[in-house]
Amino acid sequence: MLKKGAKKMSYYHYGTMVTNAAGHLAIGGVDTLDLAKEYGTPLFVYDTALIKQRIQAFKEVFEAAHVAYKITYASKAFAAVAMYQLIAKAGIGCDIVSGGELYTAQQAGFPMAEVTFHGNNKTAAEIEQAIAAGVGTIVVDNFSEIELLDDLLAKANKTAAILLRISPGISAHTHEYIMTGQEDSKFGFDLKSGQATQAFLEVEKRDRLHLLGIHCHIGSQIFETNGFEMAAEALVQLLAQWHQKTGFDAQVMNLGGGFGVRYTADDQPLAPQDYVKDIVADVQGKMAEQGLKMPAIWIEPGRSMVAEAGTTLYTIGTRKDLPGIRNYLAVDGGMGDNIRPALYQAKYDTFLAGQPEAEPTQKVTVVGKYCESGDILAYDQQLPATQPGDILAMPTTGAYGYAMASNYNRNPRPAVVFVENGHAALVVKRESYANLVQLDQTLPENF
Ligand SMILES: Cc1ncc(COP(=O)(O)O)c(C=O)c1O
Ligand SMILES: N[C@@H](CCCC[NH3+])C(=O)O
Numbered sequence: 001m002l003k004k005g006a007k008k009m010s011y012y013h014y015g016t017m018v019t020n021a022a023g024h025l026a027i028g029g030v031d032t033l034d035l036a037k038e039y040g041t042p043l044f045v046y047d048t049a050l051i052k053q054r055i056q057a058f059k060e061v062f063e064a065a066h067v068a069y070k071i072t073y074a075s076k077a078f079a080a081v082a083m084y085q086l087i088a089k090a091g092i093g094c095d096i097v098s099g100g101e102l103y104t105a106q107q108a109g110f111p112m113a114e115v116t117f118h119g120n121n122k123t124a125a126e127i128e129q130a131i132a133a134g135v136g137t138i139v140v141d142n143f144s145e146i147e148l149l150d151d152l153l154a155k156a157n158k159t160a161a162i163l164l165r166i167s168p169g170i171s172a173h174t175h176e177y178i179m180t181g182q183e184d185s186k187f188g189f190d191l192k193s194g195q196a197t198q199a200f201l202e203v204e205k206r207d208r209l210h211l212l213g214i215h216c217h218i219g220s221q222i223f224e225t226n227g228f229e230m231a232a233e234a235l236v237q238l239l240a241q242w243h244q245k246t247g248f249d250a251q252v253m254n255l256g257g258g259f260g261v262r263y264t265a266d267d268q269p270l271a272p273q274d275y276v277k278d279i280v281a282d283v284q285g286k287m288a289e290q291g292l293k294m295p296a297i298w299i300e301p302g303r304s305m306v307a308e309a310g311t312t313l314y315t316i317g318t319r320k321d322l323p324g325i326r327n328y329l330a331v332d333g334g335m336g337d338n339i340r341p342a343l344y345q346a347k348y349d350t351f352l353a354g355q356p357e358a359e360p361t362q363k364v365t366v367v368g369k370y371c372e373s374g375d376i377l378a379y380d381q382q383l384p385a386t387q388p389g390d391i392l393a394m395p396t397t398g399a400y401g402y403a404m405a406s407n408y409n410r411n412p413r414p415a416v417v418f419v420e421n422g423h424a425a426l427v428v429k430r431e432s433y434a435n436l437v438q439l440d441q442t443l444p445e446n447f
Contacts, residue, residue: 014308014395015050016420025311025353025393028419032313032353035417035424036391041315042333042414044402046078046427048086049420050309055090057273058299065280067297072116074257074302075101077399078310082418082427084108093136095300099126106133116254116300118165120187124148131156139163139215139254141188143195146202146209153208163215163254164189164203166196168234170218170227188216191234200242211248213295214238217256220303223269225278228255232279236286243292254298255279261307263396264349272304303399310398312337312414313353316390317369327364329383331392334368335375336408338394338401348378353391358384366392370409402428410436 020026024033027047035045055071062069072093075084079096084105087094093114096102105115113136119126120141127149130138140146140162153160167188189196196214203209218231235253242248259276260269280297287294314331321327340346350366352358360382368375377394386392405413412431417424 014311015047015053017047017311017395019356023355023357025351025356027311028424029422030419030424032311032393033391035419036313036315036353038424039415039417039426040430041313041391042331042337043313044337044397044414044416044428045311045313046306046398046416046418047309047311047420048418051086051306052090054272054301054305054309055087055092057271058276058301059092061273061277061280062297065277065284067280067284067294069296070114070252070298072114072298072300073305074300075105076403077302078306078401078403079104080402080416080428081108082425083306084110086418088114095139096135099123099129102126102129102133102135112136116163116298122148124152127152128156131158131160137161137163137212137252139165140199140203140209141165143189143199143202146199146206150206150208159208159210161210161212162203163213163252164196164199164211165215165217166191166235166238168216168218168231170230170234191238196238197241197245200248201245204246204248213250213252213254215254215256215298217300218258220258221260222258223260223267225270225275228258228275228279229282231255232283232286236283236290236292239287239292239295240290243290249293250295252298253283253295254300255283257300257302257304259301259304261304261396261399263307264347266347272301275304305399307396307399310396310401312394312397312401314392314394316386316392317388319364319386327362328367329364329381329386330367330369331377332369333411333414334370334377335372335406336368336370336411337405337414338377338397339404339406340400341377342372342374343404348394348396350378350381350383350392350394352384352386353393355384356393361385366394370411407431407436412436 016028024031072095073087075094085108088110095116097118112134115135116137117130117135118139165188167185167190169183169192171182189199203211259272314333318330335342366378415430416428
């Protein structure tokens, strides 16, 4: 049954999404039905104009506040050679969390000085790779890493600019799997127990570690600014203590990412730059109160940079109607290209790319093709009548979609296209069956 007053899909006005003259969803001036035909489905479509607009909006906030800053894209949200190149062209940095992300950024020709390296268990090989590449900043996460990094720097006869990741003991309002700032967390030096200050004193003793300042990331998909403000308060207090102890002035305060985005009509986040505006004003006030020098503010948005820019196109296949229970509508992708509903109970909306403005006439649950009952992409979708072969659009899939994709059931991972100004560019090819077996070895005879 259709909910009374159910919304037509025309409320989606992310970036350049429009209903074109043919009555189809177009993104970046390109008809999405043409994209589906040319590149196949499932297909990730990125509106690069929206990504550039987000970057510009973040920059303008800092410029208006007259604060030194650095924007680093958290590339775990979506990492690919073309993405690193787009980010480099926009003149901002990126953060990486693995040797694989670092390697991809290197392949993209990303300026290494603008890279920040995160992670709670960077391996010696990854740290050596980062030192050799000339990665700009390393965010040190724990005591073992202080030792390891110092040793590896001595071996390479180099120094490194570092930040200390602080776990401020703030529980942000978000899914517990994507909370990171609470006391009971695997990330960072705990503030409350004094580990953060202990780490500071440890680092200050070591000549090869050049401490720029502190980092904190309280979690992801956060809608309220008060969590960020509580974290800022904790960090400023900590810097005040360090200043008192040794006269240390931080050059950098990195406040992480986490700015929430709209997945469904029920989500009402602030514009991403408005979170930053509030946080910057708050830090300025608090630093002044303490009589401390204002550090540069760094942010690391991932989701807010790319989530709303990404839309997945699927082809509708089979259906199973259970009167009075549920109507299942299956598409040609699922948990292999979007694990978020299964992992975080994340909600999404869908609409027909061929008729985004059509009145809904049915309620269906959109499921994938994977061999799991939990492979449900979106519950209770209000859609017009559908036929096998219709293209279903699922917006806001640009962050942690392709990035978390898998080959489960030996389904190849989708292709990714960038669209802008009427042009489409294939930036990640669809995986082939041959790709799926390229690392496999035949069984030796003695087995
Ligand atoms: C250290 C760090 N910085 C930045 C981010 C990006 O977060 P988001 O994608 O929510 O902006 C994350 C992911 O949560 C993170 O762990
Ligand atoms: N992958 C998560 C966010 C975790 C971010 C990494 N710390 C998501 O899809 O929401």
